Amino acid sequence: MTAAEWEIITLSLKVSGVAVLLTMPIAFALAWLLARGRFPGKIILDALVHLPLVLPPVVTGWLLLIAFGNNGPVGRWLAQWLGFTFMFSWTGAALAAAIMALPLMVRAMRLSIEAVDPRLEAAARTLGASPWRSFLTITLPLARPGLLAGAVLGFARSIGEFGATITFVSNIPGETQTIPLAIYGALQLPGNEAAVTRLAIIAVALSLGALIISEWLARRSGLGKGGHVL
Amino acid sequence: MSFEIHIERRLGEANIALSLASDGGVTALFGPSGAGKSSVLNMVAGLLRPDKGRIAVDGVLLFDDATGLNLAPEQRRAGYVFQDGRLFPHKRVRDNLLYGWRLVSPESRWMTLDQAIDFLGIAHLLDRWPRSLSGGEAQRVAIGRALLSGPRFLLMDEPLSSLDAARREEILRVIERVRDELKLPILYVSHDQAEVERLASTIVPLHPKA
């Protein structure tokens, strides 16, 4: 394992870690809205949340470029008021990873919230708890293992994110060259099999590990009838 | 006038209509399964909203569709003992018991934890997890949890139905003691005639209406 390869791995971990951490509260809020909310347009919200799951990743990357590039509506605002840009930066890779991980995280978290017996929340209300307190003391603790499972699942997905990343922020070593992009680049040159194999093994190991942890957490929380997130 | 309940509500294909006024002791709602007895308790607790009517307990108005009054469950001070116990699985018995106690103002608490566990004989269970309790033990903890939340009245939904004969007798005695010593108005739901005749001073039949 060369120094360059270590840099790729640490960049991947950084990008995915940041992506999942920052997405967790958003995914949770969306999961809560979809699990317990009753409002017009809920189906549309559900569909929008699942869009990155079904769109070709390149299309997602292109949409990110249109909106968050320096000349896009959001990107321009960020550059102007916060001096911040996603373009060609690891933060752009993190944004792409976050968008791709979001649907899976929302799904898992929604399942875990729905698995909390609303009758327990009703019991808490009769004992004097406001809806907010009931959420904090009953729903959240009971949903927690499932929430963690969702986060780890999102991490597994974001480790493997490629199409949206390369379309949005291209393939810059040290900044946006995560493991999948590095493997892709290495595949471009004939005779690079050894490097490709090493990186691929790392990618598989990380994803597999994350998936197993996620399933274990989900089973611990007894999600759904079968107790799993996938 | 303990319970003044005049409500109407459509539930699925059936209609519930109830009109009762009772004074003290145990008021029993008696009828077969599916007659909507639990729904009545839920309406008194504030978990279900009647279509029409008025609910007052001990002179305090909880629901009145004429004025649009509908107190939230946490404001009604009802001690609800559910048919399935509904102990919080992620909290030990002690924290289950104290859940409502911690939320209510000190002057509204009329029982301490020690008094409750003495009354119910559950001192040895304090550090246990709900899933490790027997049916009778869980039911006693559920009653204790409701009592400790400083309620002004109790709602009990078939509290003996999931218990065997010995346990049933045990809990019946506890409820009699609550009725006689603590003097709280109790609205009690059951389909068992013997139970109802033993406990209640007022019996209100409830039949399913199509």
Next chain:
Amino acid sequence: MLTALRTFFLLSLLLAISPAQAQSRGPLVLAAASLQEAMSDAARVWASRKHAQPVLSFAGSSALARQIEAGAPADLFISADEQWMDHVAAKGRLKPGTRAPFLRNQLVLIAPANNRTTLRVARNFPLARALGNGRLAMADPVAVPAGKYGRQALTTLGVWASVQGHIAPAENVRAALLLVERGEVPFGIVYATDARASSKVRIVGTFPPASHAPITYPIATLKASKHPEAEAFRRFLLSREGKAIFARRGFAVR
């Protein structure tokens, strides 16, 4: 529910065995990304002559070469450089005697259409200074032909070292074009034909042909080719009429 399912199943079966569809599928052509518009023109002309519509697949030449190496059942391959065609030939995937030089292209420096900067593309030209904090978009200079030519040209002009750390390596030359079109980068290096295809970029300068290896697009028939019209289509592309279609899009033809 069941009737809907049955209807759906029957419809898909019908489509799958539809004879009309099977006949209308022409030879499968794997072509470099920069040939998109011109190849589509040529395929349309060919189909209008009562031939089956050719199926076109565009990607970076390196990706296409890998697919061919893995046994992709395609008919024709048009690469954006000789090296990848050599690679495929070395793996024994070409039908002997079918490889021929086809097109030539030029390399240009482009900027977003509303950027009025003037730069003369010559030895030691101040590209790094002109880039400022921005990046230079180009196809991946390690393996994609457009990127390799670009790197070669910049090296010959003595400018590569100063811009090496400021590249935005895109997946293919069209992705690099997109970055310039969107104004996300101040400059990019693409083929002259790509610049012509887009109204959102302007050409700042053309790289002297001597600064890089000739950009040639060889064409060849693959050994795996099975379509009866593959050879006829190849001949059409190489004919005077076929080449004229590409010339209209900015390619140089022999």
